[in-house]
Amino acid sequence: MSNVIVNRVAEFLKRFPPFSFLGKEELICVAQSVEIQYLEKGEILFRQGEAARPHFFILKEGIIHLVENSQNGEEIREVCDEGDVFGVLALLGKRPYLLTSKVIENSLIYAIPVNVFEKILEENSRVALFFAAGFAAGQVVVRQDLSQGQKARSEFKNASGDHSLLIFSDQSEVNISEKVLRCSPATSIQSAAKQMADGQVSSIVVCDEKGFPLGILTDKDLRSRVIALGISPENPVSTAMTCPVITRKKQDGFSDLYLTMIRHRLHHLVLTEDGTEQSPVCGIISDHDIFLSMGNSPAVLIHGLMNTLEIREMRIIRDRAEQMLQYYLENEVSMEFVASVMTEINDVIIRQALQISKKQLKPEYPEMVNTRFCFLSMGSEGREEQLLRTDMDNAILYEDLPNELRGKATEYFQKLGEGVVEVLLACGFDPCPGKIMASNPEWVKPLSDWKNYFSDWILHPSPEALMKVSIFFDYRAVSGRKALAEELTQHIYGEIGKKQVFLNFLAQNALKNPPPLGFFKDFVVEKSGENRDQFDIKSRAMLPLTDLARLLVLSHQVVGINNTFRRFEKLCELEPANAELFSQAGKAYEILMRMRALEGLQNRNSGRYINPKSLGKLQRQLLKNAFTPISELQEIVNIRFQLDYFRR
Incomplete structure (x- = not known):
């Protein structure tokens, strides 16, 4: 090559x-x-x-x-x-x-x-x-973006170790079988196979007179080394067994045992008293045992979602995902990893909802089956940051069609969007208060209409347009023809190139929220309404960071990075002089995400409003420290986009 x-x-x-x-x-x-x-x-x-x-x-x-x-x-x-x-x-x-x-x-x-x-x-x-x-999970496909592998951060605790690759929860030990089927190396293959059949197990460990493991015979060995090769079943088992056998101690941690199986592509792992093959066998683990014992792991949850179109089952699995989320949050797992896992779970639900809706509509709209379309998630789910089932933001983009098919397409995709939204609501997601959902005809449009939307918002950046931009600029293709979304993205950057002053308006909008601390360095809380005296962590702390990251990445004409963590990481590369500030901003955003999610799980709500008086001294200080990058970033944006001059 x-x-x-x-x-x-x-x-x-x-x-x-x-x-x-x-x-x-x-x-x-x-x-x-x-x-x-x-x-x-x-x-x-x-x-x-x-x-x-x-x-x-x-x-x-x-x-x-x-x-x-x-x-x-x-x-x-x-x-x-x-x-x-x-x-x-x-x-x-x-x-x-x-x-x-x-x-x-x-x-x-x-x-x-x-x-x-x-x-x-x-x-x-x-x-x-x-x-x-x-x-x-026995899956063939490994979905992308499950984890970017970033190291765990320990702003809440001085935890040591890298938990960023933790993929299990509620898991202290695997179900180890201590009743291990054994035979001697002189045992015939047929006799060993009969013992396996009688015991209804898929392996037998071949041991010497001391009980030390010499090898293992599995169902796979019987197929590939005996039946496929026409070997006589009267031969001793030693001629067909896998050896040398890889062993570990029973006391080894779950992750170590499991990783050993992954690295050596084992379906069975033999356990001995001291972890070597020079000691007696005391247990065995199969990959099936691991799968059954993984509880609320991403593999099990995603596997379950991918294999059901029953909405009730999907709701139950999504509820279980929240238990996993709480485990991750409390154990200081990297927020980027956590967000990626929850995003994948949410995405699978959307894809299954699309299958349900498409199946229902197929008899009525057979001509629409092959029409190219793309389902878009926007807002926090578009950024891969939606941990809780807060309000959804989504839309449908489909290809431009001949005049004779436009009416049918409008009907079909409207009903498709309504079907998906119904499933998401049934799975516990909240509706968008502003009705920015695929059930709203305004947000189910062909590509040409979407291009016109963005062109209008960029060329005429009214306050309403800028509000929509903050949601729609973070769209992400979840299912369907992603090339349609990519074409829309290219159009958007082309329009921004024609009107660079749009970024000044966007910058002005990004600075509309003042720093979250007042003159006396205390939290700026709501003055009235049902959330009076509570701190709005979304609007006053998280939104400024997402807006600033989006603005700065757009100003560099960077395509394809929607996630706030990764935006700040990219900005570290693009602007080395400000790398430390951008790094701190990314860490601050993780702290805010974790705090909001924990608040929401504890109070069974969106976690948006926090009572500062309920926070401990360490939490209050941690939260205040997370605000520091906001004012510094706002000052950079104010100077870079000449907002003092722009406001005159």
């Missing part, structure tokens, strides 16, 4: 985990080994039940469905879009494919050789843990 192509492949890969966790040399090495494959609509990349190939895949362009053949016929289990990693069973366990990959649109994929990636998987724990959730 020429250097130009290698660099382009590397640039693409580094946008998506787990490749974003790689160093430059590792990334180039992977990019050099990539096989670029073009697939035409209707092709099958791999089929359910086929042996895993020596590659796994990442989708560069197009759409690929992963479908399962069941008693009910063919069911779509996942829709792969740009950046999705799939076919990972070649990497994790080398089992046959569980699903069939169908090419829905002409697609371009990068095939990555397993042998190139295996060393990285073994040495890079961040990469190994990225694949962990999908492995445990």
